[in-house]
Amino acid sequence: MNTVLNTNEGAGGGSADDGADDAAQARPGRFREFWRYFRENRGAVAGLCVFVFFIGLAVFADVVAPHSPIAQDRGAFLQPPFWQDGGTTEYLLGTDALGRDLLSRLIHGARYSFFIGVVVVVIAATSGVLLGLIAGFAGGRTDTLIMRLMDILLAFPSLLLALVMVAILGPSLVNAMIAIAIVLQPHYVRLTRASVLGELPKDYVTSARVAGAGTLRLMFVTVLPNCLAPIIVQAALSFSTAILDAAALGFLGLGAQPPTPEWGTMLADSREFVLRAWWVVTLPGLAILINVVAINLMGDGLRDALDPKLKRS
């Protein structure tokens, strides 16, 4: 985050609200300023804490999880959590229909969720930002062509398009991630193009051009840093969309395949026990929900802190 925001300074003029003379000091101050705004939003800070906690679980899953996520205990099928009759402290949150420890599977599931979120956002954002920059800078036919293509992608409901792409590519976690990235990408293209068109007529761009900056330099060094705020917010929001959609695909049997401890796939496995074993159904979904709420809270905080224009009054 720090480095990303710092590049804002180089562009000067347009968006920098600090005075010109303290620009040198402002370099480290940028992040502090962002943090000051972000900190005011208690929900966002809470979201960040939960998010960091889940990242910790994901990174240290092998150490934290009490059991292997795929080891089956034939003596303990559908054992309830420890506070219920029949539960033991060996399996704190109970076991699933194959006698696998639910807690360990949930902890390992955090890994998949973050992996999915990061990969999808990176693919969608880089390709989307690139296309948006090209559309914004080239204008004319190239612009029309790119934007019409994006309109076509946007005409399909995202989950449906992802479903169909997975049907073409074959059901697997990687294919699900590719499909979701393609579905989310048009939002980045539109956002980037709109910000580029907003920045291009500004004086600092003209002066950079007069000073002899080439198109590539204008794109990536001059203009892009000033378009980043809405893109970062979009990245946070699509992180949660990616997790939700991947879980939905897993739930429909078209995402991660069993025995992968992906939360959506775990839910699909547990559907038949809906009325018998509440814990195998409730807990994976709760993990998804908490995760997504935390990320959305963070996203709202990011938006308020980074982009006062978008502020939700």
Place this chain on the structure above:
Amino acid sequence: MFGYLLRRLGTFVPTFIGVSLVSFLFIRLLPGDPIMLMAGERGMSDERYSALLTQFGYDQPIYLQYWDYVVGILQGDLGVSFKTKRPVWDEFFALFPATLELSVCAMAFALLLGLPAGIVAAVNRGKWPDQLLMSTALVGYSMPIFWWALLLIIYFSGVLGWTPVSGRMSLQYFFPSGTGFMLIDSLVSGQKGAFSSAVQHLILPTIVLGTIPLAVIARQTRSAMLEVLGEDYVRTARAKGLSSLRINGLHALRNAMIPVITVIGLQVGTLMAGAILTETIFSWPGIGKWIVDAIGSRDYTTVQGGLLMIALIVMVVNLFVDITYGFINPKIRAR
């Protein structure tokens, strides 16, 4: 206004071409060729293969195939289902009323709760009702609805036994489906209990499908109201001593509705995506479940037809919303 209409229709045509191209290419991008897909694992003789190739026109150049496909769409021909051998077009329209009924109920549910929630939150900005409603909306917005459906089933069907787990109608009732809408058909049939059975079957799917639109509408109504409440004419109304009910209800709400209408239109895509999950969980015989089942059974002409039809519905609704918006708001037309 006429110019605006033309311009808006002008973007519709290339998008239609693109969407039809995507669904046309879908079958051709699958591994293996369509005839082999149709034959399945049984395989077929070479003569039969080439006969079928000619019958379905797959031996023609690709641009001619596409042309035939588009002409077919315009004539209401989406090909024949690999599985049932019935026209995809007919199957779609046999199942569409179920999805439409569910979507309309979900939208009504979202509006009936979402609009008042947004207004109450805006009027009490920063106080506890606002915070409570907006936190609830955030949770609703982040909800994995397939899990939400399972939770509701556990509680309302399992623990309380109030609602059925799946389907549209209890098996003990039988009547001809005139309109395809269970609520109307059951009322017309005059059978005792049929209507309440239809309602019972609808409740949980409606809540599940309506949850995300509800949260979005509540958030959007709140921010639209807040924007309007800061305007001069609202302050004037307040200075004139009008009651706050009159100000909020009459002066502010009317103008706050404009952006809200667009958001409602944009929810159609969400509803269609949600229908895929909701219908699968509740065994609701609509197009969402139809498409998932078709993917499962490799019935690719059905997937292709469903993909195209859903995209067309979303496009037409968006077109309609844009045009309505142009009527309401002259500023849009001028652009």
